[in-house]
Amino acid sequence: MEIREIKLEELDTKSFVEEKVSEISATVGDGSAINALSGGVDSSAVTMLAHKALGNRLKTFFVENGLMREGEPQRIVSLFRELGVSVEIIDAKKLFFDALKGVTEPEEKREAITRVFYKEVFGQLVKKSNARYLLQGTNYTDIEETVAGIKRQHNILEQLGIDTQEQYGYKVIEPLIQLRKSAVRRVAKALGLPEEIYNRPPFPGPALAARVIGEVTPERVEIVRRATKIVEEELSKTGAFQYLAILHNDKVTGIREGKRDYGLQIEVRCWESKDAKVGSPTRLPHDVLEKLAEKITKEVEGVVSVTYNITKKPPSTIEAI
Ligand code: XMP
Numbered sequence: 001m002e003i004r005e006i007k008l009e010e011l012d013t014k015s016f017v018e019e020k021v022s023e024i025s026a027t028v029g030d031g032s033a034i035n036a037l038s039g040g041v042d043s044s045a046v047t048m049l050a051h052k053a054l055g056n057r058l059k060t061f062f063v064e065n066g067l068m069r070e071g072e073p074q075r076i077v078s079l080f081r082e083l084g085v086s087v088e089i090i091d092a093k094k095l096f097f098d099a100l101k102g103v104t105e106p107e108e109k110r111e112a113i114t115r116v117f118y119k120e121v122f123g124q125l126v127k128k129s130n131a132r133y134l135l136q137g138t139n140y141t142d143i144e145e146t147v148a149g150i151k152r153q154h155n156i157l158e159q160l161g162i163d164t165q166e167q168y169g170y171k172v173i174e175p176l177i178q179l180r181k182s183a184v185r186r187v188a189k190a191l192g193l194p195e196e197i198y199n200r201p202p203f204p205g206p207a208l209a210a211r212v213i214g215e216v217t218p219e220r221v222e223i224v225r226r227a228t229k230i231v232e233e234e235l236s237k238t239g240a241f242q243y244l245a246i247l248h249n250d251k252v253t254g255i256r257e258g259k260r261d262y263g264l265q266i267e268v269r270c271w272e273s274k275d276a277k278v279g280s281p282t283r284l285p286h287d288v289l290e291k292l293a294e295k296i297t298k299e300v301e302g303v304v305s306v307t308y309n310i311t312k313k314p315p316s317t318i319e320a321i
Pocket of ligand 1: 142145150151152153155202203204205206210242276277313316317318319320321
C-alpha cells in the first residue's frame with residue numbers, strides 16, 4: 001500500500017486543513033464538485049474542508065437510502081444548515097431496496113449498495129450538476145480492511161481497480177485517506193464541527209443493511225431501526241466505542257400471552273476498541289442487559305429473543321455483514 005499514514009502524534013490540524021483546502025481548490029480549479037454527507041465524522045469533515053475550499057461550487061447531498069437511523073436525514077441537514085452549509089436530500093430509497101431484493105450474501109449486499117450509490121445515484125447527480133469531482137471521506141483503515149480482503153468497504157474504489165472516471169464519469173477526491181479515525185476526529189474538531197459530530201460513534205457505510213442478516217427489506221430494516229434506537233439510548237452512557245443491534249434471519253419459538261409465538265431474534269453488540277481493527281465486548285452489567293431485553297421485546301414488534309455477543313474481534317467483526 002503506497003499511501004502514507006499520518007499518525008495522530010504527527011498531525012498538525014491547522015496545517016493539515018490548510019494543505020487539504022488548497023489541494024482541493026487546485027484540483028477542482030474553477031469547476032464544481034459534489035459530495036455525499038451521511039453525518040458521520042468522515043463525511044462531515046470532508047464536507048467542511050470542501051466547503052472551505054469551494055464555497056457554493058460544492059454541492060452537498062444527503063442520500064436517503066432508506067437504511068439510515070430514525071430521523072437521521074432531517075437532523076443532519078438542519079445541523080449543517082446552522083453551520084452555513086446547505087444540503088439537499090435525495091430520495092433514493094426505491095433504488096436501494098430494488099437492488100437489495102432477494103440478495104442474502106453479505107458481499108453481494110455490499111456490492112449492490114456500492115453500485116447504486118456510485119453508479120446510479122452519483123452518476124446521475126454528476127451529469128445533472130456538471131460536476132467532475134466527487135469528494136469522499138475514505139480513511140486509512142477502510143483501505144487496509146478492503147485490501148486485506150476482510151470486507152469490501154462501500155467507499156473503496158480505486159484500490160479495487162475501479163476507474164471511476166471511466167465507469168461513473170467523475171473523479172474521486174479523498175482528503176482523509178492518510179488518517180485513521182482518531183485523527184479524523186481531531187481534524188473535524190479543528191474545522192469547527194460540534195462535539196456530537198466529532199465524537200460520534202462510527203456507523204457503517206452500508207448503514208443498517210450491515211445489521212440485517214438475510215434479505216434487506218424495508219420491513220426488516222424498520223425492525224433493526226427500532227432496536228437500534230433502544231440500544232443507542234440505553235448504551236450511549238457507557239462510553240463504549242460502538243454499540244448496535246442486529247436482526248437475525250432465523251426465527252425461534254417464544255411465548256407471548258401464554259401462546260406459542262414463533263418470533264424474531266435481535267443480537268446486541270457493544271464494543272471496546274480504539275480503531276475498530278480489534279475489539280472486545282464491553283462487560284455490561286447484567287441489569288443493563290436485562291433492561292435491553294425487556295425494552296426490545298416489548299417495543300419492537302415480533303421480537304421474542306435478545307442475545308448479547310461475547311466474542312472478540314477477531315474472529316468476530318464489529319458489524320454482522
Ligand atoms: P467491521 O464490521 O469490519 O467494522 O469490523 C469495522 C468498522 O468499520 C465500520 N464499517 C464501515 N465503515 N464503510 C464504512 O465507512 C463500510 O462499508 C463499513 N463497514 C463497516 C464499522 O461500523 C466499524 O466501526
